[in-house]
Amino acid sequence: MVPTSHLLVFSLALFIVGLAGVLTRRNAIIVLMGIELMMNSANINFIAFSRQLGDLAGQVFSVFTIVVAAGEVAVGLAIIIALYRNKDTINIDEINIMKG
Amino acid sequence: MSDFLWLIPLCPALGFLVNGLIGRKLSKRAVSAVACGVVLLSFLLSVAAVAQLAAMPAGERVMENRALTWIPRVDSGGGPPGLALDWLYVLDPLSAVMILVVTGVGFLIHVYSIGYMWEEQGYWRYFTYLNLFMAMMLTLVLGGSFAVMFVGWEGVGLCSYLLIGYYHTRTDCADAGRKAFITNRIGDLAFVAGTLTLFALFGTLEFRPILAAVASGEGPYWVLAAVGLALFVGACGKSAQIPLYVWLPDAMAGPTPVSALIHAATMVTAGVYMVCRLAPLYLAAPVALTVVAIVGAATALFAATIGIAQNDIKKVLAYSTVSQLGYMFVAAGVGAFGAAVFHLTTHAFFKALLFLGSGAVIHALHHEQDMMKMGGLKAKLPVTHAVFLCGWAAIAGVPLTSGFFSKDEILWKSFLWSPLLWASAAATAVITAFYMTRLMGLTFWGRSRMDHHAEAHVHEVPGVMKWPLIILAALALLGGFLSVPPALGGDLMPFTLEGWLHPVFTPATYAASGHHGAHGGDAGHAGEEHGGHHGAAAEYGLMLLASTLAVLTMWLGWRLYDRHPEKAAAWKERFAGIHGVLKNKYWVDELYDAVVIRSFYSLCRAAHVLDVRVVDGVVHLVRNVTVGTSYLSVFWDTWVVDGLVNLTGRTVRAGSGVLRRLQTGLAQSYASAMVLGLFLLICVYMYMS
Numbered sequence: 001m002v003p004t005s006h007l008l009v010f011s012l013a014l015f016i017v018g019l020a021g022v023l024t025r026r027n028a029i030i031v032l033m034g035i036e037l038m039m040n041s042a043n044i045n046f047i048a049f050s051r052q053l054g055d056l057a058g059q060v061f062s063v064f065t066i067v068v069a070a071g072e073v074a075v076g077l078a079i080i081i082a083l084y085r086n087k088d089t090i091n092i093d094e095i096n097i098m099k100g
Numbered sequence: 101m102s103d104f105l106w107l108i109p110l111c112p113a114l115g116f117l118v119n120g121l122i123g124r125k126l127s128k129r130a131v132s133a134v135a136c137g138v139v140l141l142s143f144l145l146s147v148a149a150v151a152q153l154a155a156m157p158a159g160e161r162v163m164e165n166r167a168l169t170w171i172p173r174v175d176s177g178g179g180p181p182g183l184a185l186d187w188l189y190v191l192d193p194l195s196a197v198m199i200l201v202v203t204g205v206g207f208l209i210h211v212y213s214i215g216y217m218w219e220e221q222g223y224w225r226y227f228t229y230l231n232l233f234m235a236m237m238l239t240l241v242l243g244g245s246f247a248v249m250f251v252g253w254e255g256v257g258l259c260s261y262l263l264i265g266y267y268h269t270r271t272d273c274a275d276a277g278r279k280a281f282i283t284n285r286i287g288d289l290a291f292v293a294g295t296l297t298l299f300a301l302f303g304t305l306e307f308r309p310i311l312a313a314v315a316s317g318e319g320p321y322w323v324l325a326a327v328g329l330a331l332f333v334g335a336c337g338k339s340a341q342i343p344l345y346v347w348l349p350d351a352m353a354g355p356t357p358v359s360a361l362i363h364a365a366t367m368v369t370a371g372v373y374m375v376c377r378l379a380p381l382y383l384a385a386p387v388a389l390t391v392v393a394i395v396g397a398a399t400a401l402f403a404a405t406i407g408i409a410q411n412d413i414k415k416v417l418a419y420s421t422v423s424q425l426g427y428m429f430v431a432a433g434v435g436a437f438g439a440a441v442f443h444l445t446t447h448a449f450f451k452a453l454l455f456l457g458s459g460a461v462i463h464a465l466h467h468e469q470d471m472m473k474m475g476g477l478k479a480k481l482p483v484t485h486a487v488f489l490c491g492w493a494a495i496a497g498v499p500l501t502s503g504f505f506s507k508d509e510i511l512w513k514s515f516l517w518s519p520l521l522w523a524s525a526a527a528t529a530v531i532t533a534f535y536m537t538r539l540m541g542l543t544f545w546g547r548s549r550m551d552h553h554a555e556a557h558v559h560e561v562p563g564v565m566k567w568p569l570i571i572l573a574a575l576a577l578l579g580g581f582l583s584v585p586p587a588l589g590g591d592l593m594p595f596t597l598e599g600w601l602h603p604v605f606t607p608a609t610y611a612a613s614g615h616h617g618a619h620g621g622d623a624g625h626a627g628e629e630h631g632g633h634h635g636a637a638a639e640y641g642l643m644l645l646a647s648t649l650a651v652l653t654m655w656l657g658w659r660l661y662d663r664h665p666e667k668a669a670a671w672k673e674r675f676a677g678i679h680g681v682l683k684n685k686y687w688v689d690e691l692y693d694a695v696v697i698r699s700f701y702s703l704c705r706a707a708h709v710l711d712v713r714v715v716d717g718v719v720h721l722v723r724n725v726t727v728g729t730s731y732l733s734v735f736w737d738t739w740v741v742d743g744l745v746n747l748t749g750r751t752v753r754a755g756s757g758v759l760r761r762l763q764t765g766l767a768q769s770y771a772s773a774m775v776l777g778l779f780l781l782i783c784v785y786m787y788m789s
Contacts, residue, residue, distance in 0.1 A: 023772055031768075092768060099765025 007048035014041035028083070028090040032076045039069045105149060105165035105189040105242060108199060111142040112234035119231060123224030132214045135227035139210050139234055143203035150196045159603055162308075163191040164244060183299070188306060190244030194604040197441055197597065198241035198373055201448045205365045206234050208568035212456050213357040215565035216463055226266060226355065233259035237366050241373060245306040246295045249374070253291070253338065256367045257284045263362060264354040276350040283347040287337015294330030297323065307377065308610065315380040315607035328381055328388030332395075335371030339425045342399045346689060348422055352414040356459030359414060364421045364455050365448035372428040372444050376437040380607040383435065393433020393517065397524045400426030402686075404531040408538065409682035412469050413458045416539050420495065421451055423528060427510055430525055436513035437605040438598040442583045443510055445597070446502035450494035450576035456569055457488040460561045461543060465554060471539065476548035480558045483566055485544045490573040492540050494580075496533035497650045505580030508643050509598075512585070515642055526646055533653040538668075541661020587639045 021034025043062040050058025115138030166186045173184035240252025265277030340348035351363045382389045403422035410416045424447050431440035478485045494503035515522035583597035584590035603609045660668045
């Protein structure tokens with residue numbers, strides 16, 4: 001059986017990949033994909049500890065998180081479409097309308 | 101029924117209102133009808149009132165009429181009594197004589213004025229002032245308290261000023277008006293001071309309570325004497341006595357009927373009236389009375405001598421008026437108040453006559469007043485000459501004329517007081533006879549000195565001016581029989597002015613305050629008994645002496661100015677020095693100019709310097725200090741207060757310039773910051789645990 005620590009290292013690596021994507025990519029869709037990766041690394045953590053502790057609550061949580069992630073992606077993509085319509089770009093460096 | 105007294109002054113007041121408000125639009129006939137009508141009405145009312153008064157018993161002849169409440173009495177709550185005034189009119193024998201003289205002579209002069217002023221500018225204005233004068237004069241003599249009297253007193257002063265300056269486009273007239281007004285103010289100051297002192301003493305301004313208190317011995321002697329003197333100074337101003345007489349000769353700048361009415365017959369006698377009205381007060385303070393007598397005698401003699409050397413016909417009469425007023429004060433001063441009022445009355449007749457006569461001459465000669473340019477008018481103006489003769493005889497004291505009786509009464513009473521005073525008064529009488537004869541001679545007799553052009557236009561006066569002259573001439577001749585002295589059978593006469601007036605001047609009348617038949621230790625009465633006792637021989641002797649002297653002087657004057665004018669000129673040459681002094685009126689005007697007016701101007705200049713240097717200096721100093729401190733304040737405001745505010749602003753702006761950079765608007769930079777922060781938190785957490 002794969003030890004829990006391996007699963008945790010895997011999830012950490014996945015999280016860092018996602019984070020790097022969020023922080024460095026210019027394409028807003030790829031940033032969204034990075035966020036998905038970070039969420040899934042969290043899901044892996046839930047499931048790893050659920051398996052080790054023999055408690056199904058962790059798996060329930062991960063299913064719940066997937067549902068939330070689906071909603072989040074829907075909202076995120078809608079925002080990106082709206083941005084594109086207004087600014088003709090989805091390059092995140094060119095979008096600074098949050099500046100006061 | 102005494103409640104119609106207020107109508108007597110009201111009638112002319114209404115005339116004043118009508119003529120003053122719409123007179124400009126009315127015809128001259130309507131103006132004259134209104135002006136003369138109201139005065140006639142007032143005269144008739146006066147006659148009615150006096151008739152009622154005469155019907156009363158002798159000791160109780162007083163009619164009071166509280167027409168209005170002027171200042172209501174306020175309860176002072178135990179403090180000193182407050183001032184309460186009623187608009188009180190009182191008719192007693194004295195004011196009865198005064199209102200008859202004022203309205204009677206006043207009416208004649210109003211009628212005369214119609215003819216005299218017909219051609220003048222502002223005809224309605226003249227009659228407006230004249231009516232106002234009548235209203236004020238009647239208020240003065242009917243006023244039952246100092247306050248009401250003072251209203252009239254100031255009112256007649258105002259009218260005098262307005263009428264002297266009637267020809268207001270001429271500087272000398274306007275100046276004369278101002279001189280009269282200002283001189284009177286000096287007297288009025290003393291008058292008010294005396295009045296207020298009496299109020300402080302007795303807590304009322306009404307005559308009867310004050311006189312009752314004085315008559316029953318209240319009031320400290322020296323205060324009463326001071327009050328008497330102060331009031332006499334007021335009388336000096338109004339009645340033109342030394343030293344305040346200077347305005348009256350100048351007042352002749354006004355129209356001649358005004359000189360007759362205001363500056364001879366009525367207003368100038370107000371001072372005499374006032375002294376007589378306050379007889380008990382003066383009897384309680386004989387010192388003041390002595391001053392009155394001496395000032396009166398001095399003025400009489402002084403003014404008479406000036407009259408000798410004047411060439412202006414009205415100036416002669418003006419100095420004569422001053423002199424005759426002095427006579428009245430002599431009478432009042434020796435306690436013969438009845439004689440003073442008697443002379444006041446006869447003087448009103450003959451002096452009004454003389455002034456109106458001179459007005460007729462001036463009118464005939466087209467406003468020529470210089471007697472040196474007259475002469476020989478007897479043939480051209482027979483009526484004027486005839487009435488002038490009556491006036492001349494009366495003022496000189498020819499036996500049986502009015503002036504004879506009144507003047508003789510004064511001479512006799514002054515002789516009883518002091519032979520020296522008699523000598524002075526008798527000398528005045530002789531000088532009076534002389535200058536009046538000179539006036540007659542220069543005006544009517546001798547040869548004409550007019551140029552032919554003027555002579556051709558000489559004309560006798562119209563009827564409207566003639567009849568008042570004739571009536572006044574009759575009064576001047578016969579007025580003396582109003583009060584025949586006992587020595588000449590006065591006891592047999594049904595009426596004497598002396599007897600009529602006697603209760604008014606008797607302190608006992610007031611002390612008894614209405615009690616009937618009060619006789620007793622009565623000073624005035626006792627004095628008369630004493631006088632009668634002196635023996636009629638002395639009185640006859642003095643009477644004869646004075647009359648003879650007067651008639652002799654008249655004869656001498658007639659010789660000089662009618663028969664031998666060259667001798668008069670020679671006499672003038674011989675006494676050139678004295679003549680110069682008299683002609684220049686003793687340089688009193690110049691003296692007043694040098695002493696009073698110049699020093700007043702110097703005072704004004706000193707005050708001006710004080711104003712410019714000190715007062716203005718202080719004001720400027722305050723201004724400079726204020727401006728200086730305001731500069732400091734501006735500096736503080738600009739650099740310190742504004743600096744602090746700006747410093748705050750700059751600090752905030754500089755700080756925000758740094759912090760603004762953080763808000764880039766880029767989501768990734770925010771995310772980086774979040775990650776970094778999370779990382780730091782985890783580090784801290786791990787380090788702590």
